[in-house]
Amino acid sequence: MAVKYDLSGEKKIATRESYGNALVELGQEHEDLVVLDADLAGATKTGTFKKAFPDRHIDCGIAEANMMGIAAGLATCGKVPFASSFAMFATGRAFEQVRNTIAHGELNVKVAASHAGISVGEDGATHQCCEDIALMRVIPNMVVINPCDDVEAQAAVKAAYEYVGPMYLRFGRLAVPVLNDPETYRFELGKGIVMRDGSDLTIIATGLEVYESLVAAEKLAAEGINAEVINIHTIKPIDKELIRSSAAKTGKVVTVEEHSVIGGLYSAVCETLAEKNPVRVLAIGVQDEFGHSGPAKDLLKEFGLDSEGIYKKIKEIL
Amino acid sequence: MDTAELKRIANEVRKNIVTSVHAAKSGHPGGSLSSADILTYLYYVEMRGLDPKDPKNPDRDRFVLSKGHAAPVLYGTLAEKGYFPKEDLVTLRHIGSHLQGHPDMNLTPGVDMSTGSLGQGISTAVGMALAGKMDGKDYRVYTLLGDGEIQEGQVWEACMFAGHRKLDNLVVIVDLNGLQIDGEIAKVCSPFPVDEKFMSFNFNVIHADAHDFDSLAKAFAEARETKGMPTAIIAKSVKGKGVSFMENNADWHGKAPNDEQFMTAMKDLEEIGKGL
Numbered sequence: 001m002a003v004k005y006d007l008s009g010e011k012k013i014a015t016r017e018s019y020g021n022a023l024v025e026l027g028q029e030h031e032d033l034v035v036l037d038a039d040l041a042g043a044t045k046t047g048t049f050k051k052a053f054p055d056r057h058i059d060c061g062i063a064e065a066n067m068m069g070i071a072a073g074l075a076t077c078g079k080v081p082f083a084s085s086f087a088m089f090a091t092g093r094a095f096e097q098v099r100n101t102i103a104h105g106e107l108n109v110k111v112a113a114s115h116a117g118i119s120v121g122e123d124g125a126t127h128q129c130c131e132d133i134a135l136m137r138v139i140p141n142m143v144v145i146n147p148c149d150d151v152e153a154q155a156a157v158k159a160a161y162e163y164v165g166p167m168y169l170r171f172g173r174l175a176v177p178v179l180n181d182p183e184t185y186r187f188e189l190g191k192g193i194v195m196r197d198g199s200d201l202t203i204i205a206t207g208l209e210v211y212e213s214l215v216a217a218e219k220l221a222a223e224g225i226n227a228e229v230i231n232i233h234t235i236k237p238i239d240k241e242l243i244r245s246s247a248a249k250t251g252k253v254v255t256v257e258e259h260s261v262i263g264g265l266y267s268a269v270c271e272t273l274a275e276k277n278p279v280r281v282l283a284i285g286v287q288d289e290f291g292h293s294g295p296a297k298d299l300l301k302e303f304g305l306d307s308e309g310i311y312k313k314i315k316e317i318l
Numbered sequence: 319m320d321t322a323e324l325k326r327i328a329n330e331v332r333k334n335i336v337t338s339v340h341a342a343k344s345g346h347p348g349g350s351l352s353s354a355d356i357l358t359y360l361y362y363v364e365m366r367g368l369d370p371k372d373p374k375n376p377d378r379d380r381f382v383l384s385k386g387h388a389a390p391v392l393y394g395t396l397a398e399k400g401y402f403p404k405e406d407l408v409t410l411r412h413i414g415s416h417l418q419g420h421p422d423m424n425l426t427p428g429v430d431m432s433t434g435s436l437g438q439g440i441s442t443a444v445g446m447a448l449a450g451k452m453d454g455k456d457y458r459v460y461t462l463l464g465d466g467e468i469q470e471g472q473v474w475e476a477c478m479f480a481g482h483r484k485l486d487n488l489v490v491i492v493d494l495n496g497l498q499i500d501g502e503i504a505k506v507c508s509p510f511p512v513d514e515k516f517m518s519f520n521f522n523v524i525h526a527d528a529h530d531f532d533s534l535a536k537a538f539a540e541a542r543e544t545k546g547m548p549t550a551i552i553a554k555s556v557k558g559k560g561v562s563f564m565e566n567n568a569d570w571h572g573k574a575p576n577d578e579q580f581m582t583a584m585k586d587l588e589e590i591g592k593g594l
Contacts, residue, residue, distance in 0.1 A: 034452075056452075058448070060479060061475075061478065061479070061482075063478070063479070065438075065475060066441045066472055066475035066476050066479060068441070069438050069439075069441020069442045069472070069476065070441055070442070070444055070445035070448060070476075070479065071445060072431075072441070072442045072445060073431070073441065073443060073444060073445020073447075073448070073449065074445045074446075074448065076423075076430070076431065076442070077376070077446055077449035077450070078376065078449070079452075096438075097472075100435040100438060101431075101432070101433075101435070101438045101441075101442060104432055105423055105432040
């Protein structure tokens with residue numbers, strides 16, 4: 001059953017804002033929740049939490065590796081730490097700390113990063129992390145979440161608190177349309193969501209590409225092409241059953257992600273399908289290249305990651 | 319506990335180190351032997367709230383072996399203290415053993431943090447000390463670093479934070495044996511002056527003799543009395559201490575004794591034991 005959603009794009013919120021707001025809500029209920037940042041509280045939006053709970057916000061300065069270790073130590077003493085930085089530094093700079101100290105120790109630390117993908121915009125390649133999903137997905141014990149909008153992001157942060165164990169949460173800088181219906185939306189860890197039923201092909205999208213894919217699907221529908229659109233918010237563990245059943249039904253799969261086509265959603269979907277029911281899978285994402293400076297909207301267009309780019313690419317293969 | 323008894327225990331810990339590394343046919347005896355007296359002092363005198371039957375007691379003092387490759391000294395001490403049977407020591411590094419090549423907090427009772435990648439343990443110890451302050455608890459946190467390990471930049475990120483937060487419930491001990499795998503630390507990439515570095519990161523710095531229990535007692539007592547700043551104990555040690563052919567020899571950083579060398583090493587330690 002497809003779910004209720006809004007494609008009007010009238011209301012836009014960056015998922016980093018959702019993260020900050022959800023932390024405050026959780027902080028009111030849970031004394032053991034602590035938030036760490038590495039001098040980016042304003043940008044990651046943990047500053048929202050800092051305002052409400054200054055004693056439980058730990059600014060580690062510009063030292064991401066140490067921040068991950070402190071989070072791990074806090075977790076062994078019963079705290080539930082959310083450690084934040086930009087995706088590049090949380091998963092790149094501190095990769096080994098996340099792997100060896102947090103994940104191998106199975107410690108209850110949430111690595112929650114903002115500024116993922118090319119939609120970082122003007123800061124350019126050094127800050128546009130398109131490898132974070134790949135880096136986190138390959139680590140044993142890690143759960144990887146990439147929410148698509150405000151409603152899903154807030155629900156994911158709450159689910160992250162409830163889940164005991166290491167987890168990576170990916171948030172964006174760019175304000176994106178609020179797609180999901182806050183009244184009816186339900187987040188279930190590890191379960192994909194069929195946003196739109198279809199029979200001609202399956203579009204599997206994650207993060208802000210869920211909205212873009214749904215808009216593309218509408219354009220395809222106007223031409224009589226009926227695309228099923230699946231939202232994969234949990235990239236690991238991935239919803240194998242849903243992906244396999246939809247692929248078996250439509251026989252054609254397209255993955256859409258604001259991440260490298262190497263190691264992210266495309267890889268996870270291909271791994272899932274290759275094992276049991278291989279079908280052709282087309283990758284829409286950041287190709288094997290770096291981003292560069294520019295307004296986020298223009299970059300998404302240039303990299304073929306807006307609805308128009310998705311629509312065109314799908315038309316090419318059909 | 320008197321000094322004679324501590325010396326006897328430390329000698330047993332050294333036998334445990336040699337026995338386990340020999341059985342594993344690999345491992346790190348040099349830096350384990352150099353820190354045997356430090357761990358003996360910590361586990362038998364200094365640390366409070368320790369109970370082998372309740373190793374996760376939330377109010378206990380904590381120890382993080384940041385130089386995780388010295389796992390044999392931690393295992394040797396925990397076994398001596400009764401956290402697990404001494405017979406387990408010969409399973410070190412074997413498939414199915416809870417005694418991994420580097421400490422695993424989820425497998426071995428009494429291990430407070432999984433470590434092994436240098437520079438990372440100290441940050442977790444800082445996190446534990448911070449949690450203690452946030453919760454108003456009076457437990458203390460101890461972490462042991464190698465002198466080669468302090469070449470890692472993360473160590474100084476952790477020190478900057480600990481000094482800034484005035485974590486006086488944290489004691490960083492540097493096992494200053496002067497040698498790393500590639501040779502003398504002073505020649506490979508000198509961390510000296512070590513004391514001034516810690517001082518400049520707002521630590522109280524104490525020099526100690528890592529093999530003299532009176533010196534260690536004095537240092538840890540001063541650390542306990544120090545308020546408003548963390549303490550670093552620079553403990554001058556001898557790599558391979560107690561085993562004649564391993565002493566001051568970087569070759570024994572990460573190599574196991576063969577059967578013949580094992581016999582010689584145990585004989586050395588038996589002799590030391592007789593003299594105590």
